[in-house]
Amino acid sequence: MKGFIQYDSPIGILTIVSDGESITEVLLPETELSALDAEPAEYCVLIEASKQLQEYFNGTRTHFQLPLFTEGTPFQMRVWDALRTIPFGESLSYAEIAEKAGSPKAVRAVGQxxxxxxxxxxxxxxRVIGKNKSLTGYAGTKTDLKAVLLELEKVDFR
Structure with missing residues (x-):
């Protein structure tokens, strides 16, 4: 059974979801929870994720050490693997991620x-921004959240 915990972060309430062993989702603020097939839980991995997120937002954690479960197409998996290589406080363009994912012409697909x-x-x-250092879509249209996260990490994006 999937369980979740909520963490009140500087960008709003994050809902962290787990299958009991791995983190399977992080829902950003204002995400509708009615479709979430999970119930409140106190899995150790959820408590640890909440703790690590607090450290991240406090500026004392630059790398997460959590078991993560991701599921997607082979291309998506390559993109997400490439995202994991971007160090705290740095950014790459969509084109650079496309290159790292082995599909240099798939810039729009990286966005998807x-x-x-x-x-x-x-x-x-x-940490993925436009080639001209502009903010482009984050979780659809939440570039304000992206700006807060990048400012926290002291990434130049303006």
């Missing part, structure tokens, strides 16, 4: 893979 990322923050799709 980022949008499909069910583990935002933990798999740092917020």
């Amino acid at each position: 893979a980022n949008k499909a990322n069910k583990l935002p923050i933990l798999v740092p799709c917020h």
Whole structure:
């Protein structure tokens, strides 16, 4: 049975979901929970994820060490693997991620893979910005959240 815990972060309430062993989703603020097939739980992995997120937002954690479960197309998996290589405090362009994922012409598809990322923050799709350092879509239209995360990490994006 999937369980979840909520964490009140500087960007709003995050809902962290687990299958009991791995983190399977992080829902950003204002995400509708009615379709979530999970119930409140106190799995150790959820408590640890909440703790690590608090450390991240406090500026004392730059890398997450959590068991993560991701499921997607082979291309999405390559993109998400590439996202995990972007260090804290740095950013890459969509084109650079496409290159790392082995599909240099798939810049728009990288954007769609980022949008499909069910583990935002933990798999740092917020670190992908436009080639001209502009903010482009984050979780659809939440560029304000992306800006807060990048400012927290002191990434130049303006």
